[in-house]
Amino acid sequence: MSDVENWVVPYAGFRYQQDTIAVSAAHQQEKLAACGIDADVFAGFIDPAFFIGIAIHAGIHSGISAEGNINMLQALNMHRPVALGEELVVQGRILAVTEVPRGLRVETDVWFEDASGARVISAPRTSLRPDPQRAGVKGAGERPVPVIEDVNGLTLLDHYQLSPEGVRAYSMEGNSIHYELEPAHRAGFRAPLIGGGMGVHFLMAELWKALAATEGPKSFDAQIYFRRPIFWDESVGVFSRAGSMSGWDAMALIKEDELGNKKVATEIGLQLRR
DSSP, rough: OOOOOOOOOOOOOOBBOEEEEOOOOHHHHHHHHHTOHHHGGGBBBBTHHHHHHHHHHHHTTOOOOOTTOOOEEEEEESSOOOOOTTEEEEEEEEEEEEEETTEEEEEEEEEOTTTTOOEEOOOOOEEEEOOOOGTTTTOOOOOOOOOOOOOOGOEEEEEEEEEEEHHHHHHHOOOGGGGGGHHHTTTSSSSSOOHHHHHHHHHHHHHHHHOOOOOOOOSEEEEEESSSBBBOHHHEEEEEEHHHHSSSSEEEEEOOOSSSEEEEEEEEEEEOOO
């Protein structure tokens, strides 16, 4: 559905059209290369971060516009690794729509099932649908408590420098605040900001590298919080935090402000299951 006159205003109970999707090796290679990530890290499996964008596009194909929307909270639960080229059925529904000072806060559940009907990926999220008439107004609902309170207790894993060319090459149609200056300015941002899913690729790549001996994690639950925008010309560090049990319990993308202070842009509460 591409005719803007036919876009559906989100409402609780709206169900997505069922669809079949697959991520090819060529697509993964192209998009991860735009991020500066070696696709071979994932050893023939799909980087789960792709399912964030695919879930958003499932909404677009069902008539829910993503233009100008901002991802705030994202769960990403991988019940098992998904092979490149494997066909999955995507389904979804809108759970709740709440009016907040800046517009509408929309809670959505999207999931992916394999040929047997088993759920292999779950990608529920909470997003803000800004009201253009309320530009400059603050307030998008209750703000979750931080996962990471002390950035000094983190370990640096890698560093990525973003560029407008790379962000444009990665970004897919659906929300132009991620790849065009004018829409980003209208939304109140100094420049286009990367989509939440693009940032999660950096985190997933480091997670797979750390578990390369076992070809990556077998299953995990991740609660992802998008705290600050990451603009298309910024650099970010990827950090991890060791948990009380074996492995990491948190990861983050961190950038520095004008004074050199480290600020959490995206953070993940992580529960690995071996």
